Amino acid sequence: MNQTYLQVRVVEIKPLRFTPAGIPVQELILEYCGEVIEAGYTRKVEFVIAGCAIGGIANQLQEVGLGTVIRVEGFLAPARKNSSKLVLHIQSVQFPRAPSSIVV
Numbered sequence: 001m002n003q004t005y006l007q008v009r010v011v012e013i014k015p016l017r018f019t020p021a022g023i024p025v026q027e028l029i030l031e032y033c034g035e036v037i038e039a040g041y042t043r044k045v046e047f048v049i050a051g052c053a054i055g056g057i058a059n060q061l062q063e064v065g066l067g068t069v070i071r072v073e074g075f076l077a078p079a080r081k082n083s084s085k086l087v088l089h090i091q092s093v094q095f096p097r098a099p100s101s102i103v104v
Contacts, residue, residue, distance in 0.1 A: 002075045004088060007096070008032050009069050011048065016062045019054075026058035027051070030072070030088065050079065053090040060093055071096055 012029035019025060028051040035042050051072065053061050064070065071094040079085040 002077075003073070004076055005071070005073050006030070006032055006088070007034070007069060007071045008049075008051075010064050010066060013061075013064060013066065016058065023055055024058040024062075026053045026061045028053075028061065028064075049086065049088050051088045051090050053093070057090055057093055061090070069096060070094065 008030040009032075010028055011031045014027040017025050017027075029048060030051045031046075031048050033044075033046045035044050037043070051074075061070075072088065072090045073092045074088050074090040076086045077089055079087050
């Protein structure tokens with residue numbers, strides 16, 4: 001199974017492009033920073049990964065601002081044939097609401 005769920009920050013958005021068939025493609029650079037439990041120990045994990053959305057998801061992401069936190073679900077695939085570089089192909093996206101301010 002190749003399924004990935006991440007909450008990431010958008011650090012770069014490339015211009016929306018279209019395939020020869022006219023399908024929109026949105027490429028982004030995403031940053032993850034969080035903690036996981038590994039072998040009973042907390043481990044801090046930070047990385048940057050390329051993301052790609054095609055079709056309706058690309059349209060949803062084209063107006064996202066830099067620094068926006070999004071939750072994505074998708075799969076990992078090589079950037080191109082025989083490449084060791086991975087790209088997260090985004091199949092769904094959610095825009096978590098920022099915590100509301102509490103005024104006392």
